[in-house]
Amino acid sequence: MIAQIRTMLKKELTDAARDKRSVMAGLYYAIGAPLMMCGMFMLLISQVTSPDALNINIEHSERAPDLVKFLASNDITSIDDSSRKDIVLSISEDYASNMAKGLPAELTLSADNSDEKLQSSIRRLEKSLQLYSAEMGSLRLIARGIDPKVVQPIKVNVEDQATADSKGGMILGVATFMMIYAVFISGMNLAIDTSAGERERNSLALLLSHPVTTRQIVWAKMAAVTVFAMLGLLLTLVISKIAYGFVPWQELGFSVNLTPEFIALMLIVSLPIALMAAALQLFVSFMAKSFKEAQSYLTIVLVVPMMLSLAASYNIAPDTMQWLPVSGQMQALIAFIKGKEIPMLQLLLSSASTLAIAFALTFGMEKSLKSEKIVFGL
């Protein structure tokens, strides 16, 4: 029994390793996805972190020399060159006179608020202006013999408890999903080839005419697809580890580091997912009438794990989602990245439900391979 499964597994792997399409499908993803992620993170970082010197257009700066000096001390300047942001701070004509009279002196800040890239710069400018305003107010109160503290009834102390790692958690949530997804992509072509493809090449009937049980056949195929999926994941992890080294994380104030512990946990946690992915893909491919049909069905089926894992990383779904396959494992991995305790019960339950689905599908396949409809497409 075991010997025959081993024979079939060996043959499936030899066959698959010689199939360019199956190997390339895994390789493209394992190499392409981490590099794309890196590119995306680099862009993201360059957008969210504004450079130290903020260059904006200050119109009529001569009307408020003190304010301009204050902004300059905060590295906000007005120099007419290519680095100038599309933000205009216009000083009104009566600024100086109003300021002298103790009336509100008007400034106009015009910028495109929908432009994501300008958001942090706008906020920074606003903050500086408020600071200046508060400082002027305090000076006026002092000049009138009043302690400025009376107009500050509340003092809020903000203590940011986010550790460097937990800040990276969100970004790594996306990265984790990308890694788990490798399990679904890497084995997919093999799954189709070894089921729908095998029937299309007429070798399925021949295989069934030999003294092997459908259980042995299904288990061998499951094992082969799982091996491919796990190899794809391992390669994705290795390439991610190297590629993430080139992302300038320090600009975000935290670092994302794929530690060996994380890689080990990822591999263990992903094994049930890989089994479920293999079972799901083989099951759907066996049900499909042809290779092409299997491909189009699987494209739709692959959306499901994507939804589950996105639900986990963005907290858009109810809590029950935490117990479902994929999302449960994702949350455990994200917790690990953030340096929090891994929710063991949740991880065990979602792993168990993942395995339950895998075994149910395996059992279904065993039955379906005894059906004339599935084997001969009658």
Add this chain to the structure above:
Amino acid sequence: MIKVANLSKRIGDVQALNDLSFSAQDGQITGLLGPNGAGKTTCLRTVFGLLKPDAGHAEIDGIDVAKSPIEAKQQLGLFPDPFGLYERLTPREYIRYFAELNGLSGKQAKQAAAKVLDKLHMNDIADRKCKGFSQGQRMKTALAQAIVHEPTNIILDEPTRGLDVMSTRVLRDILRDLKQQGHCVLFSSHVMQEVAALCDQVIVMADGKVVAVGSPDELCQQTGKASLEDAFIQLIGTDEGIAA
């Protein structure tokens, strides 16, 4: 020995097998002769347990296929139609694979594969991938797969289709050889010359039923015709199907 008794099978609206009974003896070549659509392939698939009969049963060396499929299949070798080769494997790997599936150990399978490759004069193509093989090379690979584990019973589905004279002769020699060694050989065909040249016993099938059983000569005598072809047409009662 292969024995089928009262097999009936309906596929869709077609009664593919209709109370079919026959047996094929060890040490004999038995031909299953019938026009296209007579139910030959359905019958052979039923013998392998790939199709479940609506009624009746099939026995291999006295083992009921439906009850103990694995034991029954261990006594069988199949030369299928179509061949079902794995194009990315070499014939040596392909043959070894099926030998191991039939319970041979790695070492035994290696020896058995080498032996059968020798026997079929396949050493020149043994380590080339099956992709791009000619029909004759494919036939040999499929045949090697069927006999590598030396089953007592060998079933061939339309073995001579698409073969040239040389390949057909190789096939015939192998089948005679197997018969000499006491194997039970059952093959389906609609080619008269093949059946006439090889078979000890011919089972003529039409519409899922056996219409006549006997040696080629007996069938000729029975119908009073000079050739097996004429006898065949007489037996199935129409020339429909032969033209196809």
